[in-house]
Amino acid sequence: MAGRDLGMSPDRAFPGAGNGQAGAVRVGPSIFVRLKLRLIAGNLRGDTTRLLGFIFTLIAALLVASSGFIVMAMLRLAPADIALDAGIVLFTALLVGWAIVPLLAFGLDDTLDPSRLALLPLRTGQLAAGMFASSVTGVWPIATLVITSGAIVGLAGGIGGVLVGVVAVLLQFALCVVVSRLITTSLSGVLRTRRGRDVLAISAIFVVVAAQLPNLLINRGIGGDPLAVLRGLASALRWTPPGMAAHAVADGGAVALAELAVLAVLVAVIGWLWIAALRRALVTTDASTEGASVRNSRGLLARVLPDGQLAAVATKELKYARRDPRGRVGWFAALAVTGIMAFSLNGQEGTSPSAALAIGPACIGALMISLQSCNSFGIDGRSLWMNSMAYGTARDWRTDLAGRHLAVATIAVPVLAVLSVIAGLLAGNVGWALPAVISSWGVLGVGLGVGAVTSVLMPYTVPERLNAFTGAAPGQGGIAFAGSFGAMLGTGLLMLPVTLPVLFGLSWVGVLALPYGILISWGGRRLAGNIGFTRYPEILGAISRPA
């Protein structure tokens, strides 16, 4: 039959396209540029939120590009050595950014994945040129080029300096592109497996937290003299490729030419490595995930709890907190934010030590943990149908929420206890850990109660492919924001009956935080159970959106 013919003889199936090397189609890089532009445009068609998002991106890129250019250009006003040091650090930062960001965004840009293009009749060289062209097409690459060229204004001296500068800037830009291509291509096999993406999803959160580090260090005054820090950094980075590029712009002489030659060779070598990696990636099939078995243990909670819905949901939630990268990221983010906040609260000079220094961080931690539950059903997503097929009454939905709360509490209660002790130690009195732990457990209860209600009123889809930039499916960012902000506000307001008397000196009222929290969480589940039962088809729809 015709089907077999098509399979067996490609030459016949694609006349003129498959006749070996001689007949290969002439495809220039411009086709890839147009493909990229077409993909960007197609993404925006008929979707107002995406269009708005793109406009926002354009404005952001414009701002970043112009301010980056101005900062680079302003280096001219600084003393020459400091300007050079700053240039070296900025060039390096750009390269690092190019190496990391596309990796985190993998899957958002189809032109980054060579396997999509593997079936096209293209030679590896053509493919490389094309992918290079498509990866320099876009707002952020152009912004990078603009920022980098600011260095010509800021650092270069004389006509020779400008000429050398132009070449150095182009080489630095090319270096950014080939390095990022090499990294994504050589990891593309891993990134296409489930396990690889899991690891990446978790590493995304580390990048976000690491970005906070300089901030913290400066807040704490650890860095000391910022100029000394700059000098130290620059001298360490002086002989790295971006360091040489920046130096070449400033130098403009014979040394600069030598540095440019080194850079050019480096770009060529990395480009060659990239083509080799590309060639391999095209013929290597997806590393199929040889799924390892999970331990078939029952866990402590399952052994203690009576058999039934509550135990089923609670143990499942605990497994998800461990096995789903989104669960792990959620917990890690909550704890990291708390840590950062506690650290910077205590770092402020001039505040007299008081119990508030222990209670504050512990309560913030409780709030952060409970905020994870403001969209309780989100991570279940489309699979929640299994629960809704089994639940016939409002009571079932209440039990489901109770199971989820129990799972959160199983982790959060000991974590908050430890956190309170640490906060007490940092604040200077371990005794303060007691009020801290009681009030944080209270906040957790209130937060869970409020979260149960927002979960049924404002559910949204949590994308399976987590990246560092969004937490909701396209078009649901507003609901996600309203949900978590509403939960935060609601928790704050509902805590007032306890916090106000404490603030006015009636500190014994703080003891009531725990029973009060338990009461609110019970009330929240009751309310949410009734709402959830009447509108579960709508909840199911809201958390099953394609992301």
Next chain:
Amino acid sequence: MTDITDAVRTQGLFKRFGEQVAVGGVDLMVPRGSFAGLVGPNGAGKTTTLSMVTGLLRPDAGLIHIDGADVWRDPVAVKARIGVLPEGLRLFERLSGRELLSYNGQLRGIPKAEVERRAEELLRVMDLTESADKLVVDYSTGMRKKIGLAAALLHNPKVLFLDEPFEGVDPVSANTLVEVLRRYTASGATVVFSSHVMDLVERLCDWVSVMNRGQIVAQGPLEAVRGGRSLNEAFLGLVGAPANGNGEEGLSWLGATSA
């Protein structure tokens, strides 16, 4: 036929998404104990109909009765009686196959020991014992359909709804699915499944409902619907597709020796 002999009966079932009417007044009827096929081209409204019948999607209008009980008025009675394999293999991906079955059983209040006994048997029959402790996210399509069917059967439902159970399934797994379903209907239970594959429907079903553009265009015992022709011919006639295709004039370059 009276109400009580019907496993599934809908009246005037209607659903629109924005401007688009997905299901426009469907009167689906499936006699008790039958192996029923719901067939139709893509976009005919099969999945929307099955979602509404199983209580996963709220209809804009219409009544649905399963074994005489109203799906939206008496959910407890209905949900205990039905098993579902929804479209798109939506399962708890981060549970292992065994954990998924025991989770489902516990949600439905079946005692743990009984759940474990049934799960072991289902895993064995579905030929999933070796993969029972792997995460569902790492399962192949055939394995996912099998574990989904196992989960749907676990509480011994009276009526089973399967949305495209054989799509993307290898012949060996498909055979397993068919064997299990045959045994199940032989015991007097009802199966309703949607499919594109006419040969399979013809081979398995004794009752067929044909959907097109949100309407039921034919419904009844298999013999009556196909009326002496093959089901495929009858189907193409019912949905108004040209018998010989109409692509003869175009595509002249396809298979030609020069570009």
